[in-house]
Amino acid sequence: MRNTPTILHLDMDAFFAAVEQAAKPSLRGKPVVVGGLGPRGVVSTASYEARVYGVHSAMAMALARRLCPNAAYLTPRFGLYRQVSDTVMALLHELSPLVEPLSLDEAFVDLDAGECGERLRALPESELLAGVRQVAERLRADITAATGLTASVGLASSKLLAKIGSDAAKPDGLVLIEPGTEQDFLGPKTVRTLWGVGPATAEQLRRAGISTVAEVAEAGEAELVRLLGKAHGASLYAMATGQDDRPVVADRDVKSISVEDTFDVDLTDRVRVRAEVGRLADRCAQRLRSAGRSGRTVVLKVRRYDFTTLTRSETLRAPTDDPVVVKETAGRLIEAVDTTGGVRLLGVGVAGLADFTQEDLFAQVHEDARGEAESPDTAPVRSEPGPQPVAHLWRPGQDVTHAEYGPGWVQGSGVGRVTVRFEVPGGEPGRVRTFAVDDPLLAPSEPLPLVPGRPAEPP
Missing domain, CATH: 1.10.150.20 (5' to 3' exonuclease, C-terminal subdomain)
Structure with a gap:
């Protein structure tokens, strides 16, 4: 371990929700929840305004709606999130050649490397801590200037401590753990x-x-x-005890994402085995989404009572990060494995990773077709059952453009109608209008870029 706090961990604050607040002026300062909106949907990210009500990531969307019924519930726009992420990662690479991305909104940076490291080493020892802090504060200011979003930063002598430091700094803060104070920081x-x-x-x-x-x-x-x-x-x-000497590794090539559990007592109850596989599948899918990845192959690992290890896999027709798809696939795989003698370990993984994310492949098409309705001035609520015409699926949060009114986004749809709020990033909250779902003047569109320099959440 080094004796200077030059490992930086950056974590964007409520990233998906913050991007939506920055892109949609009417949502600034209001509760926003991003995730799968179907009956089995899961929260990907909740804004800090929604977290006040107990909403958090990986929560069932149905429970989130009960806790915070007035929030705006939006489907993810991963293309836009990746664009913003690329801007942030470019700023990190200006600091150091050693940047280790963990997901779209999170990364480690080794400030000892490159020109930044040379400048820090040239400082007198008495000015080193102030110099490191200045670098981090400048980075946070540059991110806000470039994206309008806020980030939290941890600085420490190891990756473990830097990550814990950024968690403690949230939201929109900075924690520097001075060498020699690690135990005082960790202990409580x-x-x-x-x-x-x-x-x-x-x-x-x-x-x-x-x-x-x-x-x-x-x-x-x-x-x-x-x-x-x-x-x-x-x-x-x-x-x-603060021991962590892992280096920051740039451009690591992750080929799979998996989770597994070893059980203190062998599992012999088939119902319990199925339940554990489902739980592991949910965790694996959440890791996929956190990493901004998707994969084609679901892998099941089973270690039996006699230590023999079996793996079973199923390759999907396209990449997915949907918890329902991963869970259902893992469930099919476990049905083909004999576990009567007992199971010591279970694992679920996804391989064949892609560098993009599709929030749903199989379930989402059906769930989106059900629609989500809302009144013009409230968040989306349930719509009538039954699919809309496939050519006119309007998802809450989706970007659209109207030949007369210009760009906007879908607030909700149902009963043959779609409600759109017409506003643009960096502007003022826009007006709401309702159209027939097959209005020929209304069409899907690409997201508009964020307007830099304006924080997504008011201070």
């Missing part, structure tokens, strides 16, 4: 702060009287290995 935080500690591990540690990172470190490596196993216990102890 809950065990869930550490990578790899989910609800099950946290509960296991709680039963052992361990609830904070400081208590993890105090327990010692031997006790953690006894509780969690060799690999997990040793890794958790290293993180709790």
Whole structure:
């Protein structure tokens, strides 16, 4: 580990929702939820205004609607998100040649590399921390100037600490962890702060009287290995004591995304096995979406009671990141595997990754056809059942243009009507008009670029 806080972790604030707020003036400062809008849809991102009501990513969209019924519920526009992401990543590459993207809205940067590193090393030691902070603050200002969005930054001597620092800085903040203060920073935080500690591990540690990172470190490596196993216990102890020497790796080529769980007791109940496969599939799909990726091949991994390991896979006709598609495919695969002797480990992965995302392949067409209706001045609500003509599917948030009124976006549709708000990025909230779904003057369009320099959310 280095002795200077020159590893930077950048995380855009509520990225998908913030882009929508920046692109749609009428949504600035209002709750916005982006995700699949069908009956089995999942929240991708919620704005901070929606999070006040308890809405968060990976939540079922039906529950989000109950918690925050007045939010604007929008389908994702990944093409626009990628354009904005490319702008942000270009700014990071101006700082350093070592940029490790984790998703469309998140990346590590090694400030020791390139010209930035040379300038920092030329500073007197007494000015180094101020110099590093200045670099990060300038980066945040440049991102807002270029995109109108805000970002949170963590600076530390390791990737682990930089990531935790950016989480602590949210929203729209900066946390610099000075060398020598790592334990003071980590100690009071809950065990869930550490990578790899989910609800099950946290509960296991709680039963052992361990609830904070400081208590993890105090327990010692031997006790953690006894509780969690060799690999997990040793890794958790290293993180709790701030040990992380992983380098920032530029342009890493991820060929697959997967999740897996090893069970303390072999699973013999077939219903439980199916449920665990479904849970893993949901987690895998969320990782795909977080990374802004999609994949063609769903892979199931099963390690039996006798340590024999089986893999089964199914290749889809096109890439997907849809949780429903991944879950249904993994469910079909597990049905072909004999698990009567017991299962030690289950895993679900997606391979054949593409550098774009399709939010739905199979379910979305049907779900979109059902439509979402709304009154002109409220967020989308349910529409009448039954598909609209395929040629006139209007999705909430979709970009459109009208021959008379110009560019706008779909607020909702149903009962043979589509409601459009006519406004452009950087402008004032626009007027709402309603048309027949087959109005010949209304057509889908490409997203307009964001207007830089105007934050998506008011301070």
